Amino acid sequence: MDSGPAVTAPVETRVNAVIQALRERGHRLTPQRLAIVRAFLGREDHPTAEAILEQIRGDFPMVAPSTVYHTLHTLVDLGEAVEVAPAAPHARFDPNTDDHCHLICLACNSITDVPLEQCHRPIEDSTLLKQHDFEPALRVYQISGVCSRCRKADRPA
Amino acid sequence: MDSGPAVTAPVETRVNAVIQALRERGHRLTPQRLAIVRAFLGREDHPTAEAILEQIRGDFPMVAPSTVYHTLHTLVDLGEAVEVAPAAPHARFDPNTDDHCHLICLACNSITDVPLEQCHRPIEDSTLLKQHDFEPALRVYQISGVCSRCRKADRPA
DNA sequence: CTCGTTGCAAATCATTTGCAATGGA
DNA sequence: TCCATTGCAAATGATTTGCAACGAG
Numbered sequence: 001m002d003s004g005p006a007v008t009a010p011v012e013t014r015v016n017a018v019i020q021a022l023r024e025r026g027h028r029l030t031p032q033r034l035a036i037v038r039a040f041l042g043r044e045d046h047p048t049a050e051a052i053l054e055q056i057r058g059d060f061p062m063v064a065p066s067t068v069y070h071t072l073h074t075l076v077d078l079g080e081a082v083e084v085a086p087a088a089p090h091a092r093f094d095p096n097t098d099d100h101c102h103l104i105c106l107a108c109n110s111i112t113d114v115p116l117e118q119c120h121r122p123i124e125d126s127t128l129l130k131q132h133d134f135e136p137a138l139r140v141y142q143i144s145g146v147c148s149r150c151r152k153a154d155r156p157a
Numbered sequence: 158m159d160s161g162p163a164v165t166a167p168v169e170t171r172v173n174a175v176i177q178a179l180r181e182r183g184h185r186l187t188p189q190r191l192a193i194v195r196a197f198l199g200r201e202d203h204p205t206a207e208a209i210l211e212q213i214r215g216d217f218p219m220v221a222p223s224t225v226y227h228t229l230h231t232l233v234d235l236g237e238a239v240e241v242a243p244a245a246p247h248a249r250f251d252p253n254t255d256d257h258c259h260l261i262c263l264a265c266n267s268i269t270d271v272p273l274e275q276c277h278r279p280i281e282d283s284t285l286l287k288q289h290d291f292e293p294a295l296r297v298y299q300i301s302g303v304c305s306r307c308r309k310a311d312r313p314a
Numbered sequence: 315c316t317c318g319t320t321g322c323a324a325a326t327c328a329t330t331t332g333c334a335a336t337g338g339a
Numbered sequence: 340t341c342c343a344t345t346g347c348a349a350a351t352g353a354t355t356t357g358c359a360a361c362g363a364g
Contacts, residue, residue: 133305148290
């Protein structure tokens with residue numbers, strides 16, 4: 001149920017790249033910010049800000065929620081994160097910036113990543129995007145439905 | 158900039174179908190609820206609850222926000238609406254329940270519908286969904302980026 | 315008559331913001 | 340030193356909920 005493929009890059013490599021990018025933009029590298037970046041980029045799921053907060057609370061008991069929000073939004077601005085906002089209660093952030101597919105369960109709000117290779121026949125840029133003169137940044141094919149687990153638990157959708 | 162194709166069905170036809178469905182499930186048909194349903198299904202965009210509220214304020218000055226939320230969620234439960242929750246401030250509801258594509262502008266949060274025919278090569282069910290044992294309800298291919306208008310306004314993304 | 319629906323008001327709660335203090339560069 | 344960042348607390352604001360009155364079936 002864990003250890004998915006690290007499609008984008010080895011975590012530490014990516015952490016370094018982000019640190020580099022932060023420096024270049026005049027951002028400062030505080031221990032908190034580093035911990036948040038490391039925790040976030042290391043995840044294979046779609047954590048909420050609060051989840052990241054809890055994750056680093058062990059090392060930094062004093063981090064404030066606002067700090068986590070600030071940092072995550074900075075990452076979004078850098079293009080190193082995507083704010084996935086499902087109908088779920090909290091905002092979810094996705095460290096996976098590759099084109100991929102989301103399977104979103106209507107019952108439990110779980111989000112399952114599927115790499116693009118498994119999405120046979122992705123949409124082509126040529127027609128769709130040029131026609132609308134739209135500059136794509138990230139494509140996330142969202143498929144809403146009910147996941148296997150929820151169906152087996154015969155939870156009413 | 159308007160009058161897109163009514164892919165799903167003529168509005169009045171669909172309104173009747175929804176009324177039917179509401180009745181069958183033991184729901185009652187109040188004037189307010191009817192107005193909300195009519196207003197919502199008639200739209201070609203992705204209104205917020207507040208937008209619907211304003212739209213019907215002319216006929217029903219006394220409708221409460223909670224009533225609109227209740228009704229929209231009822232429609233979602235019926236499968237006659239989808240809650241599209243972008244990173245935008247408010248929740249957006251989509252009356253288009255056909256498989257389609259969303260072009261979401263990162264600058265102005267606009268959502269542009271594109272019918273499936275224009276999305277050459279849609280994802281196939283067979284592999285992806287069966288592999289994950291996922292029961293699809295609606296596929297919305299979300300492409301985030303910057304729309305033509307925002308790029309011309311050289312608004313920084 | 316029953317019970318789903320309404321409207322108002324109050325409650326909720328994730329997220330944002332103001333501001334003084336801190337400490338990287 | 341300078342100014343981005345932090346943390347706390349207060350503010351924000353969309354959405355939800357409690358409850359009494361209403362009214363469709």
